[in-house]
Amino acid sequence: MNVVVAKTGTGRALGDAFAVARDRLPGKGAISDLRRQAFEAYERMGLPHRRIEDWKYTDLRALMREVLPLAPQPDATALDRAAGTAKAQAIEGVRRLVLVDGVFAPDLSDLAGLQKGLTIRPLRDVLEAGDALSGQAFTADSSNPMIALNAALATDGVVIEVANGTVLTQPLQIVHIASAAAPGAIVTRSLLRLGRDAVATLVESYLAADGATAYQAHDALVVAIGDDARLDHVRLVEDATGAFNISSATVSLGAHAHFNTFGMTTGAHVSRYQLTVAFAGEGSKVETNGVNLINGKQHADTTLLLDHAVPHCDSREIFRAVVDDRAHSVFQGRIIVRPHAQKTDAKMMTRALLLSDEAEADNKPELEIFADDVTCGHGATTGALDENLLFYMRARGLPEKEAQALLIQAFVGEAIETIASDTLREVAIAAARRWLEARA
């Protein structure tokens, strides 16, 4: 492996930035040490590049070149702009938690009348208080340079706890809004803990206020789902078309737990979402589904790791990419079945639809299996819209773009239909429709 130590010009600038930013970063003592170690880990590895197998198709050295200095604390104007965006893109009936330029914005968030068993705190407060939870927020794998960087530089986030047996009646939404006009790095980290038998729905949205363009969003979500608990999760990336969104989610499940997650990327210039799901208890079930709808010169990478470490768990993945113009879609999905994880049932299906001759789709589904009594499989297809279907539809009077739109909707529909909540499914369908309408 050809690792260039990050003592390049870029690395040094970032090192300086870390030194400068340290005063702004919440957490002292042990947390401060963790941040320093994480930063050193990042410096050893540097920005990932194509010679690192996991980053083969998303070469951040070429695409991103450098990590920008942290975005400044949002001022009153930035908060105003963000408030406008939050309002315009509001989803009915959810409890909104807003982060503006990496800082929790209580005035834009809905913290009133929390249901019993639900606590929500800004990460900053948790870290400053030296709470027991603060260490857990940083346990994420630091062998990944971008997750390490996030641990080093995270300025804020939300820490959500759902007590044992609590069934949330209202979905929660974390809204990431980039508002500063000047390009900067927005580094956030959030923690969600679901107790035993708890049930929750979490939506994450990435939005840009007017004027925010070439920012870099780096979020890390750390989720622990307790025994017999259920989490429904929807993630919508609608960042500005000049922005970067390099984020991760690390999810662990107890026994007989259920995690249903759906991610859709329509925004950002370059995005990468790394989802790692670890099965720690038997009898659990995971559905991870997603859609990329991209055009122009967008680059969208979804990288999944399903780690079956215990027996009797099921996982299902349905992924759909629709790639137009010169866009580039990447899907990497690895299923690991560790020794003793017998009776694992894991299936993954990824399909890419190329709408233009210059579009590119790379699929790398992977099976890594160390137990024999399993049923595992994956499939991958790549192709254009079926000419025969298009002709049939046009012969019935549908204009070409409309016929295409119907077929594309059907294509992504298979993934979108897996969203359990009616409201959230409609939100996703509407976002897909917006993309298709913009295309026509």
Next chain:
Amino acid sequence: MSLLEVKDLKVRVDEREILHGLSLSVNPGEVHAIMGPNGSGKSTLSHVIAGKPGYEVTGGQILFRGEDLLEMDPNERAAKGVFLAFQYPVEIPGVTTWNFLHAALNAQRKARGEDEISSPAFLKKVREVAKSLNIPQDMLKRGVNVGFSGGEKKRNEILQMALFEPAVCILDEMDSGLDIDALRIAADGVNALRSPDRAMVVITHYQRLLNYIVPDVVHVMSKGRVVKSGGKELALELEESGYAQFEDAA
């Protein structure tokens, strides 16, 4: 002026000429049958009239109400009233029949400058037609033609024909893959749509279908040309003596 006029049509596929100067004139209210052996170019003709990509027209014209059909996109032709009932209707998974029919009907109306049809009016209309063709409601909720039997697919084609009310219907080998009962149901559906304003072109290999859909004019095609035209008795004559007599005429 005839409704559909094909004049000296020459068509190539992959450098090979399939139609060598075919002419055909169809008036409103008429039912024309085009018969011919396999490979005579019958399906090519239907595809070119509907505008399927992959065919190169090297000569001749197709006029629809005097307008040059070859200049139009397939969907424009549909909106003008040209309907092709496919020999092998495709399956479109994920697009429900309801949704598809509604979108197609509105696209046609929009192209003609008409108002879109409201959902309740559309529902009512589809239900009526579906009932008359013995198409169960749940078939309409499924993906277009997905999991349909051969007969169901053909009935779905006729359902669309009834719904879109085209001026000319081209039925491409409607009888292929149908047993006698399914054929009768389909033919009844087609006959119900015969009207003084509407023309039909029935493409078939076998005379059998013409017992159910009785044509006004019969054309015999061979090697890319119409080699003989006549009344419905011509079809019976073919049944007796086969196509061989026409092979040389071509």
Next chain:
Amino acid sequence: MPAVQETVERVRRIDVDQYRYGFETLIESDKAPKGLSEDTVRFISAKKNEPAWMLEWRLEAFRRWLTMTEPTWARVDYPKIDYQDIYYYAAPKPKKTLSSIDEIDPEILKTYEKLGIPLREVAILEGVEPPPGGAPSANRKIAVDAVFDSVSVATTFQKELKAAGVIFMPISEAIREHPELVQKYLGSVVPTSDNYFATLNSAVFSDGSFVYVPEGVRCPMELSTYFRINERNTGQFERTLIIADKGSYVSYLEGCTAPQRDENQLHAAVVELVALDDAEIKYSTVQNWYPGNSEGKGGIYNFVTKRGDCRGRNSKISWTQVETGSAITWKYPSCILRGDNSSGEFYSIAISNGFQQVDSGTKMIHLGKNTSSRIISKGIAAGKSQNTYRGLVSAHRKATGARNYTACDSLLIGDKCGAHTVPYVEAKNSSATFEHEATTSKISEDVLFYCIQRGLSQEEAVGLVVNGFVKDVLQQLPMEFAVEAQKLISISLEGSVG
């Protein structure tokens, strides 16, 4: 090799010592001094009476190799190889120049006889002369080139091949006799700088087979090469070059065995195929190198670069492999689909048992228009083995109409082994249609029970199920090989259930 100590430490007794070919033949041999240097390269080149251009070519490769590092991306784990602890050249000591098979050292012939290789078989030997009466024989004839350690010892059917215009000879001879063909094509598919092991091979290869099928000729018989590593501490670095000129057809078979030894032996071959316009090459391998014993001791390290170039329009290259041997297999027979309408196929059975590690698959690189490829891979992991399929399918921007179908199935026998699937599917143009599917499962206990209830033994039942599992690939092999491969599969899996 210093690998020994390490492998000994991984010892755990399981009963899989079934290798039938593990005998050693005692014959005198002529060896280069141990180790690798420019002198070794010069020694080999001199032994072969090579022209100056060939020596230059080797030296260039050697210098390049010194700058390279051993690849680590494959899912195989082995102690570091000491490249100075290997003999790079070993040849049976020739008594005199051979003019017919009968003059070959009888010890060598005995070896091939034990291997069941048809070199000495009556029908074949009769075939040196045209069969009496010219009546077409029910058994197809196979021309054999036998490579013992590093040197080709016999090539049969020369006369008949010559009549058809087919050149089939040791590559060492071809370098001297057909330099224009060798110079034109050698290294044109696998460049000397291609990868660590291919570059090493370019520097030190000692022999292998050369085939040229002229324009419009359908090769009148199957061509076959048997490779045998016999000497201790010897690396085998054979080089095969097959050229099918316009409109020609050739089917080529390759078989490999080695004696049972405690230490690991290195095998780093390069195979280059060139198919010109409308030509077709069918390349089949039954690889049965010594896999090491039941404790994971010994066995061949098999690092092979095989690549076919569909250079002409409508050309076709088809790889079929049955991989049952070697301690480590690192092998990706690939097709470069350069000519318009060209097609590539890869049919593979990879069986691993004991402590074997297999990382094998293919690359289908679509460059021309309307190219198509098909991959059928069957992996079977038993014992404590690790079995990985790694494959790339890519369509470049201008490869309009590219099509691929891939099916990778893995079967696990026992819970101590691993089966892995790592496909890379890369499409850079919208008219490419790629379909990939993979499954991993265990042998159904219901099916096994059903078979056993009908009177089969556990092992017979497993053999039956496995042979059914690999049937699609076996069908691709020429008849004679299919039967042999089927037996081999059963043998390889003996002791895997218990």
